[in-house]
Amino acid sequence: MDNVTNTRAVVLGGSIAGLFAARVLADAYDEVVVVDRDRLAGVSGPRRSRPQGRHINALHCRGRLVMEELFPGITAQMIADGCPSGDMAGDVRWYFDGKRALPHFVDLLAVPATAPVMERYIRERTQALPAVTFMEQHEILGLVTTADRSQVTGVRLQGLNADAEETVRADLVVDATGRGSRTPVWLTQLGYPEVEEEKTKIGLGYVTQHYTLREDPWKGDLAIIPVASPRVPRGAIFTKTDGGKVELTVYGLLGDHPPTDQAGFYDFVKSLAVPDIYDALQHADPLDEPVAFRFPTTIRRRYEKMTSFPAGLLVTGDAVTCFNPVYAQGQTVAALSALVLRRHLHSGVAPDPLQYFKDLAHDVIDAPWEMTHTVDLSYPEVPGRRTLKVRIGQAYLARVQAAATRDGSITAAYMRAAGMVDPPSALMRPAFMLKVLRKSWRGPAPTPPRQAIQPVAAGVQAA
Numbered sequence: 001m002d003n004v005t006n007t008r009a010v011v012l013g014g015s016i017a018g019l020f021a022a023r024v025l026a027d028a029y030d031e032v033v034v035v036d037r038d039r040l041a042g043v044s045g046p047r048r049s050r051p052q053g054r055h056i057n058a059l060h061c062r063g064r065l066v067m068e069e070l071f072p073g074i075t076a077q078m079i080a081d082g083c084p085s086g087d088m089a090g091d092v093r094w095y096f097d098g099k100r101a102l103p104h105f106v107d108l109l110a111v112p113a114t115a116p117v118m119e120r121y122i123r124e125r126t127q128a129l130p131a132v133t134f135m136e137q138h139e140i141l142g143l144v145t146t147a148d149r150s151q152v153t154g155v156r157l158q159g160l161n162a163d164a165e166e167t168v169r170a171d172l173v174v175d176a177t178g179r180g181s182r183t184p185v186w187l188t189q190l191g192y193p194e195v196e197e198e199k200t201k202i203g204l205g206y207v208t209q210h211y212t213l214r215e216d217p218w219k220g221d222l223a224i225i226p227v228a229s230p231r232v233p234r235g236a237i238f239t240k241t242d243g244g245k246v247e248l249t250v251y252g253l254l255g256d257h258p259p260t261d262q263a264g265f266y267d268f269v270k271s272l273a274v275p276d277i278y279d280a281l282q283h284a285d286p287l288d289e290p291v292a293f294r295f296p297t298t299i300r301r302r303y304e305k306m307t308s309f310p311a312g313l314l315v316t317g318d319a320v321t322c323f324n325p326v327y328a329q330g331q332t333v334a335a336l337s338a339l340v341l342r343r344h345l346h347s348g349v350a351p352d353p354l355q356y357f358k359d360l361a362h363d364v365i366d367a368p369w370e371m372t373h374t375v376d377l378s379y380p381e382v383p384g385r386r387t388l389k390v391r392i393g394q395a396y397l398a399r400v401q402a403a404a405t406r407d408g409s410i411t412a413a414y415m416r417a418a419g420m421v422d423p424p425s426a427l428m429r430p431a432f433m434l435k436v437l438r439k440s441w442r443g444p445a446p447t448p449p450r451q452a453i454q455p456v457a458a459g460v461q462a463a
């Protein structure tokens with residue numbers, strides 16, 4: 001029975017952005033209803049409507065800090081349950097353009113869990129909040145508004161096995177339905193202007209496989225990450241993760257995609273700029289088949305440029321911005337977006353959508369969007385305007401990466417900015433820039449000679 005005196009927020013989409021949003025809404029509304037077409041409760045594997053859950057979904061340090069603020073003790077719980085942990089700059093082998101950045105401990109704790117397991121931890125903590133209920137296996141059909149269309153008052157849904165649709169009343173609707181969000185369409189149907197959309201064609205292809213390691217060839221390191229560059233537009237993330245497994249996502253840009261047959265996949269791994277992962281696979285037994293994901297374009301929906309917008313509706317997460325996943329920003333941006341939402345809820349009046357979107361763009365999205373768009377444009381085939389600012393940014397970043405091969409403190413500063421703990425402007429402080437220029441004028445440090453690894457019977461050899 002609908003208690004109409006209760007205030008109610010409805011969150012569309014029960015993935016990472018929806019869960020973070022529900023967490024902060026639970027402090028401000030009597031009821032928070034989270035709607036998703038998938039079954040969610042108790043699920044710890046990939047879901048049909050979150051296919052990226054089969055691939056690496058790394059949470060940046062800033063995202064983990066916000067997650068910890070919203071769900072105190074969650075990091076310790078994950079580690080106690082067996083998720084590996086380590087320092088983002090000290091325990092990870094970062095390679096830029098095939099050159100290893102010197103490790104440096106900087107107190108940036110990373111806890112790599114597979115995407116479904118990370119989602120399960122966040123979901124279970126959200127579900128435990130007394131105000132929150134889940135409507136699983138419900139398709140979201142549309143919005144309900146006042147007759148003059150100025151205020152959203154509810155949503156139309158249909159249960160998976162139901163014959164008829166139903167309406168759920170809402171004082172606030174938050175759209176967290178991801179890339180396929182229907183808000184732009186609903187807005188034009190309601191007579192609002194079109195949302196401006198920016199897209200960049202990157203032609204990214206992911207292929208992922210999980211393994212058990214027979215021994216640890218990484219000498220205790222948490223992950224091996226050779227980042228793609230214009231010279232070698234192929235990269236990988238190979239990380240220890242929950243359940244004693246390792247997860248390997250290999251990717252190629254601009255249509256150069258890894259194959260999904262086992263032998264072709266190993267060949268692609270062998271073609272990476274560094275041999276470490278191929279070497280590690282000598283000690284690894286596959287747990288599943290390689291699985292692919294295509295990500296043709298990044299998208300940014302410019303809600304902050306709207307001049308009119310219905311009251312009672314907000315949008316968050318990938319429904320606003322789909323970053324190039326290689327830079328692992330989506331979940332952290334979703335977490336930070338929840339903090340912006342919280343600020344708007346605590347102002348004591350109903351959130352003003354236009355002001356919310358302006359703050360979201362300015363405080364959360366602009367910096368990581370600009371930083372990674374600049375890197376994407378370093379690939380000559382990626383369409384887009386290379387302004388002087390973009391070209392200077394690209395040249396400086398190349399110097400930072402070269403300097404990081406000679407000075408671990410530069411790796412640390414770079415990882416703090418890439419992990420969104422510090423703003424990108426932290427890399428532009430004069431003293432830091434001078435250090436970068438001093439350390440990079442000879443180019444990257446030469447790579448030390450490779451230690452031979454003895455091939456063993458299974459793993460790559462068996463392919």
Ligand SMILES: Cc1cc2nc3c(=O)[nH]c(=O)nc-3n(C[C@H](O)[C@H](O)[C@H](O)COP(=O)(O)OP(=O)(O)OC[C@H]3O[C@@H](n4cnc5c(N)ncnc54)[C@H](O)[C@@H]3O)c2cc1C
Nearest residue numbers: 013015016017037049057058140178317318325328330331
């Ligand atoms: C291949 C890939 C790799 C990625 N890697 C990383 C990474 O390493 N690090 C990182 O931080 N981010 C990564 N991301 C981005 C990250 O997955 C997202 O930013 C994050 O999950 C937040 O997304 P979201 O919650 O906004 O949307 P989604 O995760 O897409 O969830 C949308 C939810 O809405 C539901 N839904 C949608 N439409 C309807 C409907 N009509 N009715 C009912 N339910 C509906 C879906 O079932 C789903 O649960 C990656 C993305 C991709 C595609």
